[in-house]
Amino acid sequence: MPGTGAKASNIGDDIDRADRMFNRARLSGAQDPAVITWVGYDTPPTPVDIGGHLDPTNWDVADASNQKYADAGADALDKFQAGLRATHDGGPSYNTVVAHSYGTTLVGDAAAHGRTLDANAVALVASPGTTVDYASDLHLTGIPEDQTPKHVYVTTADHDPIQVAQALQPFGMDPQDNRFGATKFSSDPGQTDWTYLTKPAHSEYWDIVNGKPNKALVNLGDIIAGREPTAK
Template sequence: MTVISYAQLRTTDPGPWRDTATAWRAWAATAGRWAAELRAHAARLSTFWTGSAADAAAGRLAALIRRLNLFRLGCWAADQALSEFAASLARARSMLAGTPAGVSIAGNGTVSGQPAVAVRDTAATVQAAVTIAARADGAAASRLGELIAGGTATPPAIDPPSCAATPAEVRRWWAALSPAQQRWLLATDPGRLGSLDGLPAATRDAANRLTLDELPARLPGLDALRDRLAEGDAARAYLLRIDPAGEGQAVVALGDPDRAANVLTQVPGMTADLASYGEELTRAERIAARAAELAPETATSTVMWLGYDAPDFVHEAASRSQATAGADGLRRFQEGLRATHLGPPAHQTVLGHSYGSLVVGSAAAQPGLATDEVVFVGSPGVGVDSAAELQVPPGQVWSSTSRSDVIQWAAVAPRSLAADLALSQAVPGGALLAFARPENDLYFGTNPSDPAFGARVFASEPDAGHLGYFKPGSAALDALTAIAVGRGDVIPR
């Protein structure tokens, strides 16, 4: 492991490393524009030029495009390595802020003062911060060294996995390829690689960025997605899936989930699509930012998983079909996270909001969902009436519903609605008695925030409504973050 001193850590600004990563991203974008021009020229030539000479020219243009793609892959690999180093450095430096009163740290990292317990804790924090920086430095140097070694790209001799292959099988297939063969496949067939659960996040990110450049610019949401992927001031975004079919699907991770100690997957609800993905990504980003504040000693990646067709209308949201289909994809995605993670298994959390909680509940109702925690917020019901029906230990099932969340009135079970209607007509003032209180008998099962359900219920602001669970400074956001970083014990039962 690289040796890093306390003095080096205190004086090393992560900003230049972050700026360098952004510059590599910009070079990739420039090469992408060149490749797009070549594709356009090739398409025009094919409309009026045929024959052996035309075929030779088309082959040369295809080779140039492939070389540009290989260059872009190298740019993104450097960007990823430097971005992760800058993020780790920033976390390590944040741990050194706020030295307790009466305690001082010398330039060589020696801690002194009183009380003794504060000195001991501060010394441990300094050592942990230096260790984080040293490991990050070593990892970045190794990744950049592999990139410099480079080499040519060569076609693979191993058949690709079948569509029925598990993420673990996909991971073994990819690992069996040489770096040169991996580069060839990324440069020539990015569309297929980008959707494969079981490939490393860095690999899928590069493949999907190549694919994104070839999608029509008119698709709603793509410009905003491209802007976020180019952004250098926020957490580095990894594009783990892009599908323009229908209203579009996207899976975006903030921070590399393969290298993070904590990984939270957020599943959005009704009306979520590619055009509105930014709002959902902002919610995931708030958890990531709060995690860096509450638990800087460990890396946390949050994933906005819009990997299913979310319902757009009430009649669609009244059906389980889209949740059932989404649950299969979610289970496979989570399995892929386990298969590609580096080092000890990450602490994985799956969070479902609104109709997304039904997707999560449907996934958790079957054995083998790769997660340590399941969280529901603003839920219309999760498909079961008890936490005991989920294949997750009850102590790892969480829920919160704000008093002002309309879901408790809008997603009432038909039998409860019939009972309320009967009560409203049976006695004077019955409508007030029937409809002035929220229901726990919801459309897709017992409200998971009802104590009878058996989940661990955490607080949310009374005025949070249906969307305020991710509001900065809120109790709900702090609780979601504590769960994501494995500190659920700090939340009162």
């Protein structure tokens, strides 16, 4: 699921990402995959953009550090995931929730604070935080609590400006921190210039350039297929 600035009217890019994850999941061995683009909550408005860069001094102005959007959407996500289980025909499905940016905050909120997210695994891409300090604080339906961190996957590109938010920790410990306890997977570093951190790097995880997919896309295909990430 997408994060800041996402809405039904600009869902095209997110559907393209879903198509790419579907294809990568099949290449990773998923027999009959399905990928759903879910935008069932009100997302924070888009952060201030200055010359192609996210301005860290305006992070709060953009309201992207406010947990109220995740709090308001958590129940909707939980009900949606539970509905997928209830309506599935045949043998048990392997369900993975993939979230980007503020969407990862919603996922964490929906899997904690007395709630349980009905999923076998979650993949947190460019996460500013999950509202908890440890992967073991998250709860996935049917996954033993001591095994949960093995089912929580995280990645952040080297040049992604989300690192500014991760340093500020608006939603708890940075999921990239080893103490958080999640399983890290690789991404391409992303575009850069003299500023090092650039806006394009925040959205390139699903890109295919000259026929070569971003390492993150390959790894997301593996995770969706129930495998460990293979691209290093």
